[in-house]
Amino acid sequence: MYLTHRPIQPGDIPAICNFPQGADELFYMFPKAxxxxxxxxxxxxxxxxxxxxxxxxxxxxxxxxxxxxxxxGGVCALGNVVVAPAARGRGVARYLVTAMIDLARQQYAAREVWVSCFNHNTAGLLLYPQLGFIPFGIEERQAWDGTRVALVQMKQLLS
Incomplete structure (x- = not known):
């Protein structure tokens, strides 16, 4: 794989809509959807x-x-993170999050990048600390099916 990144284009949207493989995955990516x-x-x-x-x-x-x-000059909070099913486990999420941290630094002169991850999202919970994110809070939320879930909030301080 030769990964690059760029701003989204309208033609990308239909493909991204197919990435979440079920209501749980969509909830991790975009809780309000x-x-x-x-x-x-x-x-x-x-x-x-x-x-x-x-x-x-x-x-x-x-x-x-x-x-x-x-x-x-403040906080950039990462959201709507999703990887195509066929590309998972191949370093794509690591590349994406690193690119977003760079964007926060360069375009927004951010001091911190925040990310929130639901307790059932094992891949995210394991990835973010590897990239330097540190948990700082947990909030109770309600999943799409009405069950209780924990939203783990993490941040990375940028130098």
Whole structure:
């Protein structure tokens, strides 16, 4: 794989909508969305957020993320993180999150990058600390099916 990243383009949206493989995965990526993810839901989220970025390999979109909060000189909060099913476990999420940290640094002069991860999202819970994120809080939330879940909040201080 030769991974690159770029700002999202309208033509990327239908492919990204197919990444979440069920209501649980969509909840991890985008808690306010209703499964299945539609181009309208994703486009509305992108319009309200900053830094929407895709990871690409040979023209194929493999991953997506953005910032739901982007304060110049302050905090950038990572959201809507998702990787194509066929690309999982191959370093794509690591590449994506690293690219987003760089974007927070370069475009927003951010002091911190935050990410939140639900307790059932094992891949995320294992990845983020490897990339330097430290847990700082846990909030109770309600999953799409009404069950109680824990949202683990993590941050990375940027130098």
């Amino acid at each position: 209703t499964y299945p993810l539609t181009p309208v839901q994703l486009s509305d989220a992108i319009a309200q957020r900053s830094g929407s970025t895709v990871v690409v390999d040979k023209g194929t979109v493999l991953a997506f993320a953005n910032f739901y909060k982007a304060e110049h």
